[in-house]
Amino acid sequence: MIDAVVLGETMMSLRSTGGWRLGSTATTSIAGAESTVAIGLSRLGHTTRWVGRVGADEPGELVLRTLRAEEVDTSAAVRDEDAPTGLILFEQRTPDVTRVLYHRRGSAGSRLTAQDALTGLTGGTRLLHVTGITPALGPGPLAAVHAAVDHVRESGGLVSFDVNHRSLLWSAREASRVLTPLARKASVLIGSPAELDLVGGGDHVVTKLGADGARVRTPDGSWTAPAYRVRVVDPVGAGDAFTAGYLSGVLDGLPPADCLARGNATGAFAVMTTGDWEGLPTRAELPLLDLDRGSTLR
Ligand SMILES: Nc1ncnc2c1ncn2[C@@H]1O[C@H](COP(=O)(O)OP(=O)(O)OP(=O)(O)O)[C@@H](O)[C@H]1O
Numbered sequence: 001m002i003d004a005v006v007l008g009e010t011m012m013s014l015r016s017t018g019g020w021r022l023g024s025t026a027t028t029s030i031a032g033a034e035s036t037v038a039i040g041l042s043r044l045g046h047t048t049r050w051v052g053r054v055g056a057d058e059p060g061e062l063v064l065r066t067l068r069a070e071e072v073d074t075s076a077a078v079r080d081e082d083a084p085t086g087l088i089l090f091e092q093r094t095p096d097v098t099r100v101l102y103h104r105r106g107s108a109g110s111r112l113t114a115q116d117a118l119t120g121l122t123g124g125t126r127l128l129h130v131t132g133i134t135p136a137l138g139p140g141p142l143a144a145v146h147a148a149v150d151h152v153r154e155s156g157g158l159v160s161f162d163v164n165h166r167s168l169l170w171s172a173r174e175a176s177r178v179l180t181p182l183a184r185k186a187s188v189l190i191g192s193p194a195e196l197d198l199v200g201g202g203d204h205v206v207t208k209l210g211a212d213g214a215r216v217r218t219p220d221g222s223w224t225a226p227a228y229r230v231r232v233v234d235p236v237g238a239g240d241a242f243t244a245g246y247l248s249g250v251l252d253g254l255p256p257a258d259c260l261a262r263g264n265a266t267g268a269f270a271v272m273t274t275g276d277w278e279g280l281p282t283r284a285e286l287p288l289l290d291l292d293r294g295s296t297l298r
Pocket residue numbers: 192207208209210211212213214227228229230232235236237238239240242263264265266267268271
């Protein structure tokens with residue numbers, strides 16, 4: 001049995017050094033909320049699988065190759081001959097503000113089916129992680145998320161759900177209508193305060209508070225943990241990085257306060273580096289943030 005399966009769309013990312021309209025140079029990589037969580041968990045030593053569709057094209061090969069290099073299992077991924085891999089363009093205007101532009105309508109990732117999801121769960125998983133992005137991609141991906149969530153719940157596994165509302169994809173009103181029933185099925189519900197307002201509560205709710213850290217409420221109590229004080233280079237992806245750390249703690253059986261601390265650490269690593277997943281820590285690197293200023297890793 002694998003530790004964690006994630007389901008969703010991963011795109012090729014293009015990150016410009018200046019404005020797109022100026023004809024700047026760009027760096028290619030990959031981006032996808034769920035695959036960032038898979039990479040984060042894999043670096044922390046958990047076995048993970050990514051389930052999704054890419055086009056039968058070079059951006060799709062970049063997605064699969066990158067995930068494989070991060071030891072994320074891609075054996076259930078589908079290469080779709082009839083649609084391209086989606087693209088996401090990042091344009092960082094200030095250290096805190098990054099513009100996002102999608103080229104993903106009709107992408108291979110948006111053709112995900114319930115059957116893809118069930119195939120991806122073959123062999124069983126301890127944890128399924130899904131987000132509110134996939135249901136925004138169309139009826140097929142929405143059905144895939146429901147099928148996966150129902151299957152894992154029936155098998156006794158944990159389901160984590162990060163609301164991840166993407167306003168470029170749909171309105172808050174529509175997101176609330178579609179995501180509330182999914183949030184009810186989650187064992188661990190994660191979001192920002194505004195996102196959690198969209199879907200209502202749950203038994204185990206984790207609130208991401210940016211530079212203020214995070215809090216968790218379970219039937220046993222509530223805990224908060226402050227963020228690490230670090231220099232922010234690129235805040236995009238911090239939420240998914242946090243989720244990877246938090247879920248790693250859950251898989252390790254840690255108490256909620258320790259899960260929060262691990263999530264704050266992985267979130268801090270993400271904001272200190274450019275890119276969503278590139279700076280995520282290995283397990284050996286986790287204590288780095290707790291070293292005194294000026295000390296070195298031996
Ligand atoms: N400025 C910061 N300094 C230190 N840690 C941070 C900072 N911003 C975010 N983090 C860490 O990352 C976690 C998630 O950040 P945030 O609440 O901004 O998520 P988010 O809104 O989902 O972000 P995004 O959608 O950009 O990925 C925080 O709970 C915290 O642990």
